[in-house]
Amino acid sequence: MAAALSPIDRAKYSAARRAVDLVEDGMRVGLGTGSTAAWMVRLLGEAVREAGLRIQGVPTSARTAELARAAGLPLTTLDEARWLDLTIDGADEFDLELHLIKGGGGALLHEKIVATASDRMVVIADLAKEVRRLGAFPLPVEVVPFGWQTTKALIEETLVSLDVLGRDVMLRMNGAQPFRSDEGNLILDLHLNRIGNPRQLSLVLNQIPGVVENGLFVDICDTVVIGHGDGRVEVRDIATGRVEEERIDIDAADNIFRDLGE
């Protein structure tokens, strides 16, 4: 069954599998959003159901909460937990310093709050997410609906003086309607092509009235687990500078694929 998965799904599965090994009994764990994080949630659910792992999860979106409940993961809120041991999440891009672009799934606000409230943030990704410079992926910025067109104009004006290559700002749509985040906010996608200074851009964007948060994660990610289609995983840690390579047995994934009815 595992063989029937696309190489990209096998890569996502492998990264998630390796990251789940970092979860220890008793931990409070931030649960990311997206297709790679969904593998991690399913695998954690399996560990809870079949190996008796005792953890509490804090989901970063309504979608992840639903998936986690279906997988049998005990959940709590960030207000209850206050501080987390570990967050595992996907990313849209990561660079050599492990700065990230996130928010492709529109959950960047809760994702950033949860990751920042964690001792450790581990990103799980396939190799396609690695870039030398951030910015090919449009940068999501969450804005309040009130006066959003003014906020958009202010962002466009601000971008003129910053080290970016493109300046198109698009309102994210969900069919015919504007996309709404779990907080009911709008998302503007900034097509910048290249971000010269992520730290500066992040600080400047968050100064603009109407901006709630942006999808740049600077100095938040500690470790990235990169999955490959053949089950190889590479674990890079920013603090130690260590890079480890391992191989995941993808055939051992058959249980979880059977659970998914695939």
Ligand code: 5RP
């Ligand atoms: C959601 C995110 C996701 O982590 C990001 O979009 C990556 O998703 P995927 O694993 O499906 O590629 O930031 O807001």
